[in-house]
Amino acid sequence: MTEKKLTKKQVDSLKKKLLEENQRLIFNGMNNEEFAYSSEERSDEVDQANADFSNSQRLRFRNREVFYAKKINEALKRIEKEEYGQCVDCGANIKFERLLARPTADLCIYCKEESERDESLNFVARQSKSLGKSINLVGAL
Ligand SMILES: [Zn+2]
Numbered sequence: 001m002t003e004k005k006l007t008k009k010q011v012d013s014l015k016k017k018l019l020e021e022n023q024r025l026i027f028n029g030m031n032n033e034e035f036a037y038s039s040e041e042r043s044d045e046v047d048q049a050n051a052d053f054s055n056s057q058r059l060r061f062r063n064r065e066v067f068y069a070k071k072i073n074e075a076l077k078r079i080e081k082e083e084y085g086q087c088v089d090c091g092a093n094i095k096f097e098r099l100l101a102r103p104t105a106d107l108c109i110y111c112k113e114e115s116e117r118d119e120s121l122n123f124v125a126r127q128s129k130s131l132g133k134s135i136n137l138v139g140a141l
Contacts, residue, residue, distance in 0.1 A: 003108075006085040010096050015079050018072050018101045025069045041141070070098040071104040089113050 006014075078084040085094050087108035094108050107115065 003095045005093050006096060007097070010099075011079060011084060014099050014103045017100075018079075021103070022069065022072050022076075025072070027037070027066050028065060039065050049103070068104070071106075074106065082087045089115075 007071065043118055075084060078086075085096075085099060086092070087094055087112040088106045092108045092110070098105055098109060105112075
């Protein structure tokens with residue numbers, strides 16, 4: 001089953017979505033920095049521990065945003081090169097509905113499922129390695 005190539009109009013609407021997401025991330029980034037400044041005024045130890053905790057939470061959230069921002073930029077670059085909407089793995093056209101839900105998608109649904117299956121296989125393999133050979137791998141799969 002092959003999907004149709006995206007129309008110019010579809011690419012434009014997805015590009016708009018990507019740019020909006022990008023703006024939102026930049027805006028959040030600025031808010032985070034303000035937050036970081038004000039938290040330095042704290043002196044109480046308990047407060048400090050709480051601040052450390054929320055800092056690490058925020059950092060994790062921030063890392064995810066940085067990762068997402070990178071994905072957005074990659075998608076925008078693919079639009080420039082007119083490669084957007086094509087699976088980077090097999091070159092198939094990615095379904096418009098899939099891109100609407102996830103404008104940064106760079107794999108078609110089949111390759112995506114495949115890579116997720118690989119990941120879970122690796123996970124099982126890693127687990128069985130650490131737990132020894134008593135695990136019945138056939139049963140787990
Ligand atoms: Zn593919």
